[in-house]
Amino acid sequence: MQDYKLLAALDAILKTQSFDKAAKQLHISQSAISQRIKLLESHHGQALLIRSHPIKATTLGQKLLGHYQRVLQLESELEVQLKNTKQRQSLPLAVNADSLATWFVSALAPLLQAQQVALNLFVEDESRTWERLSNGEVLACVTSKQKPMSGGESHFLGFxxxxxxxxxxxxxxxxxxxxxxxxxxxxxxxxxxxxxxxxxxxxxxxxxxxxxxxxxxxxxxxxxxxxxxxxxxxxxxxxxxxxxxxxxxxxxxxxxxxxIFYVPLYWQCWQLSGRLISELTDNIIAYCQQVLAQTTNIN
Missing domain, CATH: 3.40.190.10 (Periplasmic binding protein-like II)
Structure with a gap:
């Protein structure tokens, strides 16, 4: 079983790139957040943070962050269902700049119109958006990488x-x-x-x-x-x-x-990320089948 207070500390440190800022974000002392990381690393028997500039997560740290993001998403959806409210759900995604400038927003439109969603978009080159997903920072990404990561799934979008x-x-x-x-x-x-x-x-x-x-x-x-x-x-x-x-x-x-230069694009997401990501995945695949080339003219 995971202690999600400890995972929240790990997540906050990586997002703020500072133990002090992370402590303020969580309304605890800097010594308390350091203690939470020590407890988390002791529980797993290995380091979870690479204390460099920038601060990075180890491979296990990335897996834990990915798990934490999915849990947050599932809890958010459950709270909406139980309270029957329109609480706005956070949706961290990574996308390449050219997709964002052309088709991505239109593909998101049905979800944005039907759901209370707060987007958090990370814009990177299509070869690097995948790193945001593997680091546990986002729930899904548009990427040029085809192979899904462990615990994830990959869908071809087009060229x-x-x-x-x-x-x-x-x-x-x-x-x-x-x-x-x-x-x-x-x-x-x-x-x-x-x-x-x-x-x-x-x-x-x-x-x-x-x-x-x-x-x-x-x-x-x-x-x-x-x-x-x-x-x-x-x-x-x-x-x-x-x-x-x-x-x-x-x-x-x-x-x-x-x-014509063809760059293949894939939608990668964590498995079991919740109904919101599942719906978004269906929307994006369907939209891309209409606007992106599905084959190339290269023989």
Whole structure:
């Protein structure tokens, strides 16, 4: 049996990244919260926190946090049922920026309209949202990882399609001599962050260029990606869903029309996370079957 006061202490420390802040959040002393962690680690016979910067959970600590999140969700649902109230339920989720900017909110809409929900969204690259789930910080995530974690389940959503675009003015300035290694060495690109490898792969596969061999903006916003491209500041790989109107109007031009870059997306969640996550899972799968490519044109 777990002592959930002790797990609450573990959860608070990781969320606040401070023993002192966690103690204040739980309205106890710093010595008391330290004692709770010692008791929890003594009960399990091993360390549950890596006291580093940032503070991290050990593998067992992550499993306990995942369990704690599910228990909180189930208790919240039970309280609503027993009291027959419309208490707002917390829903921590992790999603990649491009999904958030395109289809994710629409997929959530039926649940938001029918339920009292307080979203807590963690926005990461699609290769890293999974870490939020494995760390026990969220109940579900959109990720590019297919394999479910122990105690979790994975559902294929579809492929996010990316196309390489620029404005006509940018093309005249940087690609007047064609789309080749020399022109791509001069033309500014955009990446989301250091974990964004789709652009690296595009230039390496097509023009034998490596990171550092071309100018590049780092912009941690999907909308800013589009805005900077529209401002003639760069060419970029953008989610096709997000720029379809700009392509139709001619504001943006697909400069590599023979290439579409496909990123598979999966919905991963903990098993036995409660009715709310089950309903959300059904909504997201159904919506993505309508808006995301379910197969690729790659032979």
């Amino acid at each position: 996010m399609e990316y196309v390489c675009v620029a404005t006509p003015k940018f093309i005249d300035r940087y690609f007047s001599q064609g789309f080749n290694q020399v022109s791509f060495q001069q033309a500014p690109a955009i990446i989301f962050d250091q974990h964004d490898d789709i652009h690296l792969k595009f230039l390496a596969d097509n023009f034998s260029l490596q990171a550092g061999q071309y100018p590049c903006h780092t912009v941690r916003s999907s909308q800013a990606f589009v805005d900077l491209t529209l401002a003639d500041g760069a060419y970029s790989l953008n989610a096709k869903l997000q720029i379809e109107e700009h392509l139709k109007s001619g504001q943006l031009v697909n400069i590599m029309p023979d290439q």
